[in-house]
Amino acid sequence: MPSTSAHRLAGEVDVLAFDIFGTVVDWHGSIAREIAALHPQVDADAFALAWREGYRPAMARVMSGELGWTLIDDLHRMILDAILPRFGLGHLDEAARRQLNRAWHRLAPWPDVVEGLQRLKRRYTICTLSNGNLGLLTNMAKRAGLPWDCVLSAEVFRAYKPDPATYLGVAKVFDLPPQRVMLVAAHHDDLAGARACGLRTAYVEREIEFGARRPKDVSPQPGNDLHSRDLLDLADQLGC
Structure with a gap:
């Protein structure tokens, strides 16, 4: 069951913006x-x-x-x-x-991703926030069945993460204060950049992002609002 803090947060966020390489797809x-x-x-x-x-x-x-x-x-x-x-x-x-x-x-999504995004989409607006360009992200979504409401990219803002223009750009696109946007990512540096701009943050464990022979440390770190095993777990925590 979702935690009490996650239930509270669920009503305080409107948009979930997702890092892509490593978080959503297994590059x-x-x-x-x-x-x-x-x-x-x-x-x-x-x-x-x-x-x-x-x-x-x-x-x-x-x-x-x-x-x-x-x-x-x-x-x-x-x-x-x-x-x-x-x-x-x-x-x-x-x-x-x-x-x-x-x-x-043509990168393949992690096994939990399509179902997790479909569940999260019922309650939230879900979009990409990737350094990948628009054509790449759109082709990837089409091939993998990723149900984005919107595809946003560094290309839109002409700045690469962790430039604040990317994180704040999502809030501007949806005419929201930054705290109504949550970045979902498997990279703590990305999340730190978003947090510095006032966004909420959710970490996703992707232990084998660099291959099974090089497992990542996916321990929780302070500062993130949520820590999840995968997108299905995130959906549980956000009441989806």
Whole structure:
């Protein structure tokens, strides 16, 4: 049963905004499966990790002004081109690279996600708040059956999380004070950024985000309003 504090919170929030990579979809497992199927000679686990490791440094180049505004699709392609030779795939032609880069549009949701979102949607407006671009997030939702009411992205605000423009942008879109919006994420730094802007926060445990061989510490941390095992548990806590 939901806790007393969660019942209280349930009436104080109107919008649930979701981080996507790692929180809603299994990026590591999805990328590794595609690589294993296409190039069985490659260490798929290492490839997925290497591709993702380039994500923050690439965004930092945009945030510092070294690069102009750049979509995540294009940053993913830059990272991909850089790592392919390391894995013996430097020979891939343009068509193969484009198709592989679109793997980020095909990420599979965690098993609890579709049902959890459907339950949460009955009571709340649910939207994405991802650094992924609009085309990526829309294609992903269409393929995976993710029932968003609205797709919001760093692309809308021309700022990457944890820029306050992203978190406050959700509240502005829905004409709400920040405390009526809750960020749902599996990353404490993302939640801290949202909390600093006045949003409510809910942590979701995704212990194997980086693969079963690298379990994450998913212990509760102070500051978050809610801590949940998965989206079904979150729905229970929010009375959905």
